[in-house]
Amino acid sequence: MKHTHDPSEGTEMDHLIAHLAHVEILTPRLQESVAFFHDLVGMEVVLEHGDSVFLRTWGNYLPYDLILTQNPTTGLGHIGWRAKNAEALDLAARRLGADNGGLGWQESAPWQGKAYLFVGPNGQKQKIFWEAEHYQAPEHLASPLPTRPQRTPARGVAARHLDHVNFPSADVLGDAQWYERNLGVFLTEWTEVPEKGLAIFATLSTGSAFQLAFLRDDSGHRGRFHHFALQVDERADVIRAAEIFREAGTPIEWGPGRHGHGESFSVYVREPGGMRLEIVSPGLQRIAPDHKPVKWAPTQGSADFYLSNPLPEAFLEVLPAIPTTDQQASAIDVAGLGNPWDNT
Numbered sequence: 001m002k003h004t005h006d007p008s009e010g011t012e013m014d015h016l017i018a019h020l021a022h023v024e025i026l027t028p029r030l031q032e033s034v035a036f037f038h039d040l041v042g043m044e045v046v047l048e049h050g051d052s053v054f055l056r057t058w059g060n061y062l063p064y065d066l067i068l069t070q071n072p073t074t075g076l077g078h079i080g081w082r083a084k085n086a087e088a089l090d091l092a093a094r095r096l097g098a099d100n101g102g103l104g105w106q107e108s109a110p111w112q113g114k115a116y117l118f119v120g121p122n123g124q125k126q127k128i129f130w131e132a133e134h135y136q137a138p139e140h141l142a143s144p145l146p147t148r149p150q151r152t153p154a155r156g157v158a159a160r161h162l163d164h165v166n167f168p169s170a171d172v173l174g175d176a177q178w179y180e181r182n183l184g185v186f187l188t189e190w191t192e193v194p195e196k197g198l199a200i201f202a203t204l205s206t207g208s209a210f211q212l213a214f215l216r217d218d219s220g221h222r223g224r225f226h227h228f229a230l231q232v233d234e235r236a237d238v239i240r241a242a243e244i245f246r247e248a249g250t251p252i253e254w255g256p257g258r259h260g261h262g263e264s265f266s267v268y269v270r271e272p273g274g275m276r277l278e279i280v281s282p283g284l285q286r287i288a289p290d291h292k293p294v295k296w297a298p299t300q301g302s303a304d305f306y307l308s309n310p311l312p313e314a315f316l317e318v319l320p321a322i323p324t325t326d327q328q329a330s331a332i333d334v335a336g337l338g339n340p341w342d343n344t
């Protein structure tokens with residue numbers, strides 16, 4: 001579908017979302033996934049609840065930001081957003097409603113009050129909540145520094161925050177408009193294949209940097225997931241993470257390298273359940289109130305900033321993989337363009 005709105009015009013909107021709060025990942029190897037995120041990524045387990053284990057990065061003011069749930073296939077459970085306030089939550093629920101992806105209210109979840117459940121335009125399950133308890137570290141994890149909700153663990157990557165999530169999308173700019181219109185999560189940058197006028201990637205923000213990304217996928221499958229990212233302070237921490245993964249026998253899928261989008265520096269690996277994890281250090285800050293979205297071409301380095309580390313084919317796989325003889329069904333299929341990220 002051709003997108004008619006020019007994203008560089010920007011959109012007036014209500015900003016209903018404060019930030020991305022958590023991600024639930026489905027894994028067929030729960031205990032190995034938990035060990036990976038605890039031992040190598042340096043997260044803490046805060047709760048075991050049914051088939052799920054809740055974990056936290058050390059910099060999170062909320063009790064958790066990752067839920068790992070046992071499931072036969074690898075994929076996305078849901079994404080949690082924290083609303084700006086109670087009124088923003090009610091407004092989001094009214095806008096979403098039954099005819100716009102709304103699924104209704106959830107009474108409560110661990111450390112959270114009521115939440116509104118919905119699916120986005122490409123089928124990814126999400127929720128928005130306002131009421132939330134802040135994390136209180138037990139004595140052995142408490143930091144003497146008043147800004148820190150938890151002491152830095154002397155273990156593994158020691159990821160500090162949840163950074164962003166990436167959804168496959170059948171209509172990158174159309175989906176961006178949906179999130180802008182309904183939630184006020186706004187487009188910051190997008191990548192277009194110039195000769196086709198085809199948007200293949202977009203990043204969206206609730207404030208600075210970006211918290212949500214879409215990767216074009218014409219496979220027709222809904223509700224799938226590409227990756228989520230955890231943040232460390234500096235580029236040196238990303239390189240150190242790559243070396244920790246190498247020594248632990250975890251193959252590196254892409255990087256370390258820099259993206260044009262957001263100018264973030266990162267490395268990608270797969271956790272034991274098969275989900276793709278990015279470790280990222282921050283780059284561009286988006287603070288201008290009159291910011292206009294920025295357009296990239298792949299040849300400008302939107303994915304591969306230094307034009308020296310091309311995106312590998314394995315990176316085009318999204319999850320869950322669809323069992324089929326048609327390889328295209330488990331990979332990103334972009335209008336028959338092959339690898340649209342080829343920057344040569």
Ligand SMILES: [Fe+2]
Binds near residue numbers: 164213228
């Ligand atoms: Fe990413």
